[in-house]
Amino acid sequence: MALLNLKVNSTWQELHSAEGTPALDVIRGELALTSTKEGCREGDCGACAVLVGEHVGNSVRYRAVPSCLLPVGALRGKHLLTLEGLVEETEDGLTPVMRAFLDENASQCGFCTPGFIIALTSWLAESQVPDLAGALRAIDGNLCRCTGYGAIRRAAAKLVARFKDLPLEPTARLKALVEAQVLPPSVLKFLAESIGQESAPRRQNSETISLLGDDVTPQTVVGGGTDYYVRNPESEEGFSPLLTQILPELRQIRYVDDRGDGWLEIGAAVTVRDFFASPGVRREVPGIERFETMFASTLIRNLATIGGNIVNASPVADITSMLLALGAQLVIVPEKEAENDSAARRLCPLEQFFLGYKTLDLAPGEILKAIRIPALDDPSSRRFSFEKASKRKNLDIAAVNTAISFHIEGGRCKGVRVSLGGVAPIPLLSTEAMRVLEGAFCDVLDRRELAELARKAALAAASSVSPISDVRGSAEYRRRATHQLILAHFVRLFEESGIAEELFP
Ligand SMILES: Cc1cc2nc3c(=O)[nH]c(=O)nc-3n(C[C@H](O)[C@H](O)[C@H](O)COP(=O)(O)OP(=O)(O)OC[C@H]3O[C@@H](n4cnc5c(N)ncnc54)[C@H](O)[C@@H]3O)c2cc1C
Ligand code: FES
Ligand code: FES
Incomplete structure (x- = not known):
């Protein structure tokens, strides 16, 4: 040895x-x-x-x-x-x-x-x-x-x-x-x-x-x-x-161009701490640092990696939930090529990586090398929110979590992605909530309209899931939590509109 x-x-x-x-x-x-x-x-x-x-x-x-x-x-x-x-x-x-x-x-x-x-x-x-x-x-x-x-x-x-x-x-x-x-x-x-x-x-x-x-x-x-x-x-x-x-190639965060598209590529061994501290991540996802302390504790964040959060395949993994909403893709390589930058690689959209409970599209001998999020032309237009229902503020795994990402173009929501965790055997996208929101008017001056949109999205997300009951919460609790957390996204993202008073008078 x-x-x-x-x-x-x-x-x-x-x-x-x-x-x-x-x-x-x-x-x-x-x-x-x-x-x-x-x-x-x-x-x-x-x-x-x-x-x-x-x-x-x-x-x-x-x-x-x-x-x-x-x-x-x-x-x-x-x-x-x-x-x-x-x-x-x-x-x-x-x-x-x-x-x-x-x-x-x-x-x-x-x-x-x-x-x-x-x-x-x-x-x-x-x-x-x-x-x-x-x-x-x-x-x-x-x-x-x-x-x-x-x-x-x-x-x-x-x-x-x-x-x-x-x-x-x-x-x-x-x-x-x-x-x-x-x-x-x-x-x-x-x-x-x-x-x-x-x-x-x-x-x-x-x-x-x-x-x-x-x-x-x-x-x-x-x-x-x-x-x-x-x-x-x-x-x-x-x-x-x-x-x-200990593989430096897996600890980098860098911009890459691939067939004309720009991506922010985050090495799989980047720690949760470094992910939230990264200027590139903060630029692409304005305000993401607000959600850092919802993950575990400082000691764990200093050690846990982004790749581990995904491959562990927990249905309530917090970073996975965020990355799903951000439209992440995975860069997968053969284990023995992990240090070779020009090695053959395959790309897999994150939502297609989870095949069933703890079953992944990752063959024996393959390793997750990096995670990419699409770089926006104007990242400052991105609206992003993450919510988690757990018993304790620190050091607790979620019963349900969700993230949302979109940008506003001509007063309408565009590129909407809504993730849900803890409502199925795998983390997933709520295509129903996304359908309600994509292209919808989101006029910050009309809090009634906004509240109506939030309610429709929350209902679409909650009514489309079939969670199970376990120690962290009953199926009914999870469905309700899903509904409320989607409303919470809107309260956070449109705070200035006064939507909170409309939703929770
Ligand atoms: C006290 C405590 C609190 C926690 N709180 C939270 C929380 O709030 N939210 C949350 O989401 N999680 C939480 N976790 C779970 C855990 O910290 C995270 O899932 C973390 O991101 C895992 O990363 P890791 O690098 O430590 O994974 P590891 O333990 O190293 O690996 C996890 C799995 O992924 C595989 N793996 C790791 N990296 C790769 C790779 N690059 N390619 C292929 N396979 C790989 C490993 O073989 C293993 O099966 C908590 C854990 C603890 C102990
Ligand atoms: S002094 Fe902290 S556990 Fe005893
Ligand atoms: S013994 Fe390591 S954190 Fe408790």
Whole structure:
């Protein structure tokens, strides 16, 4: 078995563990770094969070991820920071984030505390002006069973006050954080080591793969692992999947031209976090960033990929629902050609990819390489909305979700697409609602007419579905939720018309 090279806190190390082993097991086992805790092992509690640094642009970027769902092979060539590494070379054995927790009594049994420290350290390392809302968002995937969140909130507020003037330029920010002992000196050493390197590590077994014949057993593919490891918590010995995260070709977002049509192509291994942060995605889908926090938690968004969301084939996958409404196409290639840009590929409209419950138009040995959304001549004319009915605001899977996309031309809705999730074994388009809306007048000055149009579309969508009852909701609940969520799209998209008062007097 080839060795896995990564920087662990201040030291480069070669690990013997198989690439597909959950990083948490390696961190607590082979590396004996036990500050990282095992709680739920399902991405729900944040106790296992670690910081992962990697070369991005001309700097390095650190992000907190749940190590229970992270394949250790994805750390090849990267910098893994645990609490043991954060305190290296601090004056009193505490970083300012830890000190804030101590001062505000934000820890009792302490089991959750390492995860909170890592998540807040990651938030400080990001190039944004620190504010309390951002700090609380950073810990939306961390649970504490005994302290109560008031004290943790006070600790976060203290950090906001102390660090509000951090530089925004990534390298200057890292330097300032090392100076303040929030991050250890190993961060600057990793930065120096990364400069000038083609940072992205190649997959370990690419050579072997390209020599394989057609009759070879395809490898298991793992993206972020946030679905895979929940379903397979104990990996087999020697488990070495194809890790899409370490293929740079699958992490790009770029415009492409294909037979005269323009597309924004999003690599399948782009994380949910990077998807919402992408200037290209924000340009093509104005306002899409408003829906980011409806997906899981910051920790999960930092790890989960767009491709994994689609191939997992959950009928209520949120990104899939958005992409269906955006008219996405999939770029599918043979697994062994994943890194070859000129390889033969086939294109599949997203709505044709789902053949039945968890059955996909994806042959053994094929991999999803990228997802394309059609680039509009004038993307600013696009109206887009996403809605989701779930019991909790964070960390919850939808009972029903839906997205809508269209643009207005001459006062009429054009290019309308409405997706529905949770109402059938597969995510689908509501052709009935689309038929009602396509070409319809949508006069923002006439809220009555608009409300009438919204009601017709909602009725068409709800009456055409036959959902089943399960733990997340009865069939009747799902039908009603579909109706109400379609109305909610209109309230969001035509807020200025006063349509809310018309629909919900
Ligand atoms: C706590 C928690 C909260 C969650 N909340 C949400 C939520 O709010 N909304 C939501 O939609 N989902 C949610 N999820 C589910 C999950 O995070 C998403 O579906 C995510 O996008 C999966 O991406 P991944 O890269 O982690 O997938 P993985 O687990 O890596 O892969 C999922 C499946 O896709 C296959 N696969 C992955 N990439 C490719 C590829 N490029 N080509 C071929 N096959 C591939 C894998 O073999 C696997 O079968 C949540 C999960 C957890 C643990
Ligand atoms: S152990 Fe709970 S998120 Fe990993
Ligand atoms: S301090 Fe005990 S779980 Fe948070």
